[in-house]
Amino acid sequence: MKLKFKNAAFLVLAIGAMIITPSCKKFLDFETPSSSSEDVVFESTTYTNSAIIGVYNKMIGDNGYGSRISTLFGVTADDFRTSGSYGSADRRGLSMYGASTDNSDLINPFAQLYAGIERANICIKYIPVSKIYTSGSATEQATMKRYYGEALALRAQFYYELIRNWGDVPQRFTPAAFAETLFPGNADRDGTYDQIIADLKIAEDLVPWRSEILEYGSFRFTKGAIKGLRARIALARGGYSLRSATRTMSRNADYLKFYQIAKDECKDIMDNRGQHDLNPVYENIFKTLHGTRLDDAHELMFEVAAFGSNASTDSKLGYYNGIRFNAASTYGTGGGGLNAIPTYFYEFDQTKDCRRDVTLGIFEITATSKKSINTLNNFTDAKFRKSWTSFDGKSSSQNFAINWPILRFADVLLMYAEADNEIGNGPSALAIKSLGEVQKRAYAGFTDLPIIPTDKAGFFDAIVKERLLEFGGEGVRKYDLIRWNLISSKFAETRVKLQQLIDGTGAYTNVPNYVYSKESTYNLTPSVAEVASMDLYGGVPNVVLFSPGLNSSTAPTGYTVKNWRKSLSTDNQITSISTGFAYYFEANKKELFPYPKTVLNENTNMTQNFGYIN
Template identity: 60%
Template structure:
């Protein structure tokens, strides 16, 4: 019902969404009269705002490319396949060209969303229902205005973290004296967005007071986005002027904004909390039957309609690999976990590992069987968690943008930075996230550091474990100026994994497996019931094993450590982040089509 209802609204929104950019900076001049007519009623104004929401989803939004391709790679996942500068693999290996086909359409869609939001932001406050309607009409119109401000901030935040400095479009294209705009320092845009969100949070109600509940933005979503943007503004970024990763001297005041916003969400415990079952957060994204009574999911992008514009390919492109002949239909496997990421989790206590990483796939007989060490996939999106079977590529799986665990960890991080050491409340926020992950194994919880540096390192590690596969890690590392460091560390770990050194010394070269029943059990239990020679994965993936490529009778051999070879590390077609260059590749190239459309737009440093 949740998706169906919003789908109907989106269809209706077609009346209001026509006045928008068809292509970045190639703008039709819409009729002002037509736009003003659109905003004469609350109903049509609502449709116009839903038309802004529509730019979040689809193949070129959080339904595929922005969610699945743009965040690769970090120290958790990478895209499968061999390098090409002109597609998704070029993005994952930090070697994307300006003509990369997976960049231009998302770039255009983000600016189309900004343009649609700009129309709403201009015309809603000028409308009669906003200025002189009934009290109920005015409250609704104020909420719509706040939603438009917030959505514009989300689009700009996504664009800036991928492309850096960009033109500042804060009025409709029809009002621009000059459509050809030069790039503006991202700090200027971020400051504008932070001010917008300060306005929006006073206009949008808390979840419990909202008529839309899970469908739309709530006060917590606005505050959480403001905290996230504040941390980006206070963090490091690749600067156009110096071609260097830098953060500004006044960065702490932005951490103070994040601290305030997160605390205000935490002070409303009836609005959002931690889902007691980690796995259920992600199952809730797959079905209209919610398994999130705590409302940990604060802001998600709805997917619906079975098409490339309003639905998602989550679970089809990424997620658990399903053989085409399985009863579920085919899909998954486009994103692979780094084998070293599997070993970052506590092997006994942390339930997040088997939710976040699929060490198995579904075969043609709909049974589960172990993967190789480099074929593990991201686990939070699974075709078999949906009711959609057959050949469909659109599985109506939502994308999580913000959840309460992030509020807790942003608060803890900001508190530590502002105060020079973590307060007891910051330590408790980290502890809450960990305790959920270690439920039933609290005796194995790591100690929480009391010093600034130690606590920051704990936050860096916790966010790696908590948000794997949710499109967050790479951008965290960039704002901390740790991307180059962590990529280098991961290369070292991968080589140690390959040769069996250090923490990886006792791991098997091969594992031996055969198909086992796939019963859709909780992930930790499902993994424990894999049929591996020598026992459960908790044993076979942590002991040397037989060391031979030939499997015992009745089993199939799967390369584990042996799956990582020199090509995986250093080959120009397969090598992990092979083309990364510090102080260059933290950003994508501006798409060629955008440069050709706007002669004032200059290419990012390091790209031709």
């Protein structure tokens, strides 16, 4: 029993606890019980809340969504990749699909996800058998049920992250102290998916809607977020994945059953627009992640809270990734860890889609604190910006308290449209309307929106394109391509597009070789205006970057030449073993990461994923 008591105490003594309000994230002092027994921990709503906070804390930090899982695991797709040159044992190994089993960026996130599962398992075991859960006051019972639902949802999120990155991961749904073995082997992912989908159904009936627990904001699971997570996991369960037995990408014959779950869950959320809706201003979704809440529509349904200015509970978002800030600027160092695939810029409508300038770091901030256009091969992601925080060059911190978005209402609309189209062999009027809502927000101020196809194949292609534009840099695209079994074909398509861009052919015939720029004032205005006010020879970016221009390597007087297409070559974009796009990807092998070597050494019951050597 001593081990059991230690496990229960582990959560109560978890590092830091936070109270979450709609406007802030901060530490909450909590009382540590005199005994480590679960009889103490889970017979108090205060201590149980501390235990639940201990589970949430395993989502954040350098080895969670504060850095590695958020900014490394979800690249490369046809939106972004990590910057720099390939190394099998570092972050570029992940991005180029050539990670070795001793990759340093795999082991700690893997361990942290399982630590979160263990903490959740303890809560899930003890909360339902506590006296205040079964026979406490009505308020106590409702509170404990809510905590139980949150624990189930958190465990589901941890398992989902493990499965989509490693496949048939070991599963355990009881605390280690009660497990038949501490070293379980690989478990079929379908069984794990089925369990967490069932768990989320329980959880959504226990946890209230957002409006009933305002203090949670979007930093803790509420009913809408749980429903959205259940829809997302159901689509993954019904989608394609790399199967261990057959060593091929496939999906099960009963996949429509899971598409129906996703459709139903999304419809429930859509029927409750008072809880969650589209933020009318796309950019404000991401500014909200930086501290100032600009999301009264509550599009952000669940985000991972970052706080505390440390590697365990904060994030390096905006420091590692995001717009690049010169260290000598008034803002200090920030950004640059992710680069856009050069073709991504030209996927957006040339003049109408506001998402392009929010998503892509077209400019960088120079040593003089002004903005200057990047070369085409050096764009960054831009939804995370040090200048949107209160941190500046006076601070030496690498942690800016920027949150990571897990789920947005736009995703609910697009998941509904996708599921409806698949089930109905073509889109319903509501599916078309749902896709149209996302496009209308993106084309703010314009009435001539893209034409939405009404046939099944055409509508699916529209969904594929819309999700590329909507979720760039949010770690969504890679996993979409995998579950659609499009990752190999889209990579091939991207290489063709890259070569056309390099050659200036096809859709890229008028893309210039060079652009000519001056540094200009960084106004911190909305992104579309910020990009439009860059000082380029020949006019505004929406003209200059789509016109051949002077085609001279000599800049006009007063301007500096910047390589545009000339910054690209077949070698640095496609064929280089160091920087070539997804160079080491192999279909039916590299859709999953390798298990870390140290994990297999400790657990000899596990089997390495196909295509990797232990």
